[in-house]
Amino acid sequence: MNSTSSNILRYALIFLILVSIGVLTWQHFGMERKLRIDANSAHQFIAVDDRTQGGKSVAHLSKVNDAMVMKCKIAKSEYQWPYCQIRIQLTKMPSGMDLSHFDDIDFNLSRSGPGPEKVRVYLNNFEAYSKINDSSTLKVNELLLDTKGADMASSHIPLNLFRVASWWVEYKNIPLIDTDMQVDNVPIIEISTPGFAPEGEHEITFKYIEFHGKWLSLTQVLLGIVSAWLTFGVAWLGFEIFQYRQRLSQERSQRSELEVINRVLEIQAEVLSNQAQIDPLTGALNRAGLNNLLSKKWPGEIPKDAQLSILFADLDHFKRINDTHGHAVGDEVLQQFAQLVKSKIRKSDGFVRWGGEEFLVACPEMPHDLAVKLAENIRDSAEKSSWPHSIAVTCSCGVATRNHGEDFNALIERADIALYRAKKGGRNRVEIG
Numbered sequence: 001m002n003s004t005s006s007n008i009l010r011y012a013l014i015f016l017i018l019v020s021i022g023v024l025t026w027q028h029f030g031m032e033r034k035l036r037i038d039a040n041s042a043h044q045f046i047a048v049d050d051r052t053q054g055g056k057s058v059a060h061l062s063k064v065n066d067a068m069v070m071k072c073k074i075a076k077s078e079y080q081w082p083y084c085q086i087r088i089q090l091t092k093m094p095s096g097m098d099l100s101h102f103d104d105i106d107f108n109l110s111r112s113g114p115g116p117e118k119v120r121v122y123l124n125n126f127e128a129y130s131k132i133n134d135s136s137t138l139k140v141n142e143l144l145l146d147t148k149g150a151d152m153a154s155s156h157i158p159l160n161l162f163r164v165a166s167w168w169v170e171y172k173n174i175p176l177i178d179t180d181m182q183v184d185n186v187p188i189i190e191i192s193t194p195g196f197a198p199e200g201e202h203e204i205t206f207k208y209i210e211f212h213g214k215w216l217s218l219t220q221v222l223l224g225i226v227s228a229w230l231t232f233g234v235a236w237l238g239f240e241i242f243q244y245r246q247r248l249s250q251e252r253s254q255r256s257e258l259e260v261i262n263r264v265l266e267i268q269a270e271v272l273s274n275q276a277q278i279d280p281l282t283g284a285l286n287r288a289g290l291n292n293l294l295s296k297k298w299p300g301e302i303p304k305d306a307q308l309s310i311l312f313a314d315l316d317h318f319k320r321i322n323d324t325h326g327h328a329v330g331d332e333v334l335q336q337f338a339q340l341v342k343s344k345i346r347k348s349d350g351f352v353r354w355g356g357e358e359f360l361v362a363c364p365e366m367p368h369d370l371a372v373k374l375a376e377n378i379r380d381s382a383e384k385s386s387w388p389h390s391i392a393v394t395c396s397c398g399v400a401t402r403n404h405g406e407d408f409n410a411l412i413e414r415a416d417i418a419l420y421r422a423k424k425g426g427r428n429r430v431e432i433g
């Protein structure tokens with residue numbers, strides 16, 4: 001990891017930590033969500049009594065200042081559970097308000113009249129089985145609220161204290177599986193007299209209900225934070241893999257560049273080495289070239305039984321050619337003679353410019369008779385060739401073939417002595433050493 005990416009990682013980590021702490025703190029101390037339903041709300045407020053069920057109780061609703069006041073006369077009748085209630089129509093069925101995001105409720109209501117100082121609060125939820133025209137099919141989530149005691153004094157009554165009313169479950173014969181508290185689609189809220197309301201004048205004054213909650217629950221916030229960290233981790237991993245691949249491909253291309261440079265240098269070294277071993281005028285090897293050739297053929301010492309014939313070929317009276325026709329013509333003759341010898345020898349033979357106009361041919365694995373024949377062939381061809389300025393050019397040769405275990409220098413010396421004899425013997429001839 002380079003320093004830039006480790007800095008980015010450090011800043012990203014600090015940023016994520018700060019955001020995580022910030023969001024958690026915000027969730028805990030803020031992020032408030034509130035729904036207030038009061039007497040001034042645009043919702044429809046209705047007084048409901050038991051007359052629809054055959055009862056005789058009569059309820060009236062009126063707005064007094066900031067409150068909805070329901071006056072109710074509970075009367076005994078054949079109906080067993082006389083009641084009056086304020087109904088707040090929040091929405092038109094089948095749609096309702098989703099109150100499940102809220103955690104607790106504040107009530108501002110009071111009651112007077114005979115009987116217990118309690119009211120029943122209903123959050124009626126529209127369910128799959130509910131019918132639009134029949135509000136009794138809404139699931140009744142019930143809370144019995146003490147209007148004088150601790151309930152009203154303490155605010156923030158937890159929403160999860162609501163329970164599905166057992167009388168409603170019995171009355172509607174609701175299967176057990178559907179009897180969980182559900183407030184995600186509430187079209188109606190009702191505030192009702194207590195279950196055992198005695199006969200007489202009752203009054204319920206409603207000012208407001210306030211639902212409190214968080215825009216995001218702690219679980220949602222934690223899930224969000226974990227997702228953000230996971231996303232960051234995956235993104236960082238991807239970034240690291242991307243960088244690693246880039247580095248890898250850079251290294252690969254650098255390596256292949258180096259290999260190319262290396263190969264070029266090897267070729268150049270080979271060319272220079274070859275140039276160092278080759279006579280530029282004739283293209284023949286020099287003495288270093290001969291040593292290289294022999295050591296390639298026989299690394300280390302030349303084996304005792306290795307067969308090797310040496311042939312010296314020296315142009316006759318070459319000084320005269322130079323003197324008569326000039327040095328440049330002498331060069332031309334040397335070059336032509338070198339071509340002639342090259343055309344007569346094998347690829348495996350070493351052709352060496354030994355001195356000024358003196359050449360050596362090293363013939364590995366060549367028996368003596370063939371070496372003599374080769375020398376004779378060279379000599380004869382030189383004599384018969386046509387040369388620049390029609391110069392008559394001849395050469396003298398000395399041939400020696402290696403005896404068993406003979407030292408290379410001794411072999412050279414024998415060939416050289418043979419050449420000397422050829423010169424002494426009148427030139428343009430082959431002598432054996």
Ligand SMILES: Nc1nc2c(ncn2[C@@H]2O[C@H](COP(=O)(O)OP(=O)(O)OP(=O)(O)O)[C@@H](O)[C@H]2O)c(=O)[nH]1
Nearest residue numbers: 315316317318319320322327328330331356357423
């Ligand atoms: N043009 C030319 N002449 C060279 C070169 N190298 C050597 N020589 C000349 O070759 C001549 C050799 O002369 P000598 O050693 O007397 O031999 P020679 O004249 O051939 O006489 P023999 O070998 O005895 O037949 C000298 O004059 C050298 O200057 C070269 O590269 N180019």
